[in-house]
Amino acid sequence: MHSFSRSNSITSLSSACSDMDDTMQIFVKTITGDTLPITVPSSTSISTLRQLIALRTNLPAQDLRLVHAGKHLITSAKSDPSLAECSITRDSTLHLAMPLRGGAPKKIRCSFKECKDAAQRIVGDCGFCSGHFCGRHRLLEDHKCSGLEDCKKECHQQNADKLNSERTVAIKGV
Numbered sequence: 001m002h003s004f005s006r007s008n009s010i011t012s013l014s015s016a017c018s019d020m021d022d023t024m025q026i027f028v029k030t031i032t033g034d035t036l037p038i039t040v041p042s043s044t045s046i047s048t049l050r051q052l053i054a055l056r057t058n059l060p061a062q063d064l065r066l067v068h069a070g071k072h073l074i075t076s077a078k079s080d081p082s083l084a085e086c087s088i089t090r091d092s093t094l095h096l097a098m099p100l101r102g103g104a105p106k107k108i109r110c111s112f113k114e115c116k117d118a119a120q121r122i123v124g125d126c127g128f129c130s131g132h133f134c135g136r137h138r139l140l141e142d143h144k145c146s147g148l149e150d151c152k153k154e155c156h157q158q159n160a161d162k163l164n165s166e167r168t169v170a171i172k173g174v
């Protein structure tokens with residue numbers, strides 16, 4: 001009796017292992033052109049996979065960028081999809097890409113007419129005409145923004161709202 005229940009539990013254990021949710025082999029092509037076979041469950045997250053690859057390649061995990069079917073597999077604190085969610089299936093091949101050296105994004109030129117100055121990052125972006133401008137042209141008036149009319153209305157409306165709410169607060173405060 002004893003031995004029966006024992007063998008029974010072994011059977012159930014091994015069958016649990018074999019259906020261990022579709023473990024699959026995928027391939028990772030490294031920068032040097034080597035192909036690394038990796039066996040993982042399809043529920044593995046991209047960040048876990050990156051850690052595994054880092055161990056296998058001795059490259060720092062944060063430097064590894066994974067590309068599948070031409071798309072970068074991007075993870076963040078909020079989003080860390082599984083292989084299945086990225087449509088990575090058995091025998092899929094991923095590619096490794098290293099971050100661009102130098103890191104700095106390409107300089108953007110001011111969008112204003114003939115201006116050759118470099119556009120300012122972030123503060124030089126105009127949300128109304130989607131242009132990028134230098135320090136001299138970043139103000140709506142200075143680049144004769146095509147979205148200016150809308151902006152004036154919006155600013156006016158915002159000011160009016162602000163005044164109204166301030167007034168309400170002042171009244172309440174009395």
Ligand SMILES: [Zn+2]
Pocket residue numbers: 110111112115116117133134135136137
């Ligand atoms: Zn400019």
Ligand SMILES: [Zn+2]
Pocket residue numbers: 126127128129130131140143144145146147
């Ligand atoms: Zn503009």
